[in-house]
Amino acid sequence: MMRCDEVRQLLEEGTELVGRGREHLARCADCQAYARRWSLIRAGLAALAEQPPPEPSLGFAARLVRRLEEAIPAGSLREDFLEFVGRRVVLTGLLLVLLSLVALVAPPSGPVRESQTMAAGLGRPEPENHSALLDDFSAVPDPVRSFPAPADERQR
Amino acid sequence: MADDRDIREVRLEAADEEAEWIRRTQRGDRAAFGLLVERYQRRIFALVFRLVRRRDEVEDLAQDIFVKAFQGIATYSFQSSFLAWLSRIAVNHCYDFLRRQAMARVRYFWQMTQEGQRALEARLEGLNVDALTAEEKLALGDLVDKLMSRASAEDRMILALKELDGRSIEEIAQLLSLKESTVKVRLHRARKRMLEDWKRWQRSR
Numbered sequence: 103m104m105r106c107d108e109v110r111q112l113l114e115e116g117t118e119l120v121g122r123g124r125e126h127l128a129r130c131a132d133c134q135a136y137a138r139r140w141s142l143i144r145a146g147l148a149a150l151a152e153q154p155p156p157e158p159s160l161g162f163a164a165r166l167v168r169r170l171e172e173a174i175p176a177g178s179l180r181e182d183f184l185e186f187v188g189r190r191v192v193l194t195g196l197l198l199v200l201l202s203l204v205a206l207v208a209p210p211s212g213p214v215r216e217s218q219t220m221a222a223g224l225g226r227p228e229p230e231n232h233s234a235l236l237d238d239f240s241a242v243p244d245p246v247r248s249f250p251a252p253a254d255e256r257q258r
Numbered sequence: 259m260a261d262d263r264d265i266r267e268v269r270l271e272a273a274d275e276e277a278e279w280i281r282r283t284q285r286g287d288r289a290a291f292g293l294l295v296e297r298y299q300r301r302i303f304a305l306v307f308r309l310v311r312r313r314d315e316v317e318d319l320a321q322d323i324f325v326k327a328f329q330g331i332a333t334y335s336f337q338s339s340f341l342a343w344l345s346r347i348a349v350n351h352c353y354d355f356l357r358r359q360a361m362a363r364v365r366y367f368w369q370m371t372q373e374g375q376r377a378l379e380a381r382l383e384g385l386n387v388d389a390l391t392a393e394e395k396l397a398l399g400d401l402v403d404k405l406m407s408r409a410s411a412e413d414r415m416i417l418a419l420k421e422l423d424g425r426s427i428e429e430i431a432q433l434l435s436l437k438e439s440t441v442k443v444r445l446h447r448a449r450k451r452m453l454e455d456w457k458r459w460q461r462s463r
């Protein structure tokens with residue numbers, strides 16, 4: 103004998119009752135009432151499902167992009183990176199200027215010439231150094247962390 | 259045959275293109291993200307509408323969802339489809355919205371006039387479910403809309419995903435990070451509670 107609960111679950115799922123399920127329904131007034139109610143609800147749900155959802159207004163994506171540019175100006179990896187590199191270039195330049203000034207004033211001997219070559223080395227672009235910098239930056243915690251991670255990543 | 263291959267190639271190109279947009283977004287390129295938004299905005303609008311059923315709120319919610327996606331894009335690891343990942347953000351966001359809304363929820367039935375209630379019920383009484391008129395369908399939709407708005411955020415989410423958005427149990431399990439067996443149990447409970455609520459309302463006349 104099937105229980106009311108089992109019969110109702112089948113009714114909800116829209117499974118056609120056969121055998122014992124059908125026997126139960128024929129004799130159980132409560133389940134008949136349930137079947138009737140659920141069929142009405144189901145029709146109501148179908149009516150709601152048919153309603154067309156609203157469309158995005160014209161320019162939705164463009165406005166969103168603009169909003170992102172205004173609301174989150176700093177904090178993206180790339181801008182931080184460029185800013186960091188920029189600062190380094192400026193600092194290196196300043197250092198070079200300073201060192202060449204010192205070189206002009208001081209006698210051309212000993213430790214000064216050494217630091218001059220060191221400075222030249224600093225200013226030279228180094229591709230392997232470049233990629234190491236990028237790696238460093240992806241390890242830096244960013245504003246993303248303050249948002250709950252999507253369930254996808256939480257699950258794994 | 260040739261058509262099949264064309265379609266497959268187009269799909270492959272679209273997937274490559276999308277992966278490129280995602281990688282560019284991960285490097286902070288907002289314009290690339292705009293392309294992703296354009297591709298998925300209608301899907302997200304539809305999902306949000308079915309979950310919250312508030313036309314006036316859909317665009318704001320969708321906007322928040324895309325902002326969250328942009329801010330969290332670094333955590334997207336190409337393990338699921340981008341749409342699935344985006345949908346999870348949408349589902350979480352709508353769930354939060356519904357929970358907040360539940361605090362200030364309007365008790366629809368109590369607002370209805372006595373005549374309104376009786377008219378609705380008299381109509382349902384003699385209804386032939388297998389041959390509904392457009393007007394009857396509308397009335398039933400209205401009833402279910404009210405029942406949904408009275409349900410808890412959890413019940414609403416699971417009912418809307420199954421019955422309005424047409425998701426399978428498996429998809430719902432993935433979206434809500436639940437086991438399939440748990441989804442089945444919760445779905446049954448949500449339906450049961452909805453019917454009980456309806457009965458309670460009818461008795462309370």
Ligand SMILES: [Zn+2]
Nearest residue numbers: 106130132133
């Ligand atoms: Zn029964």
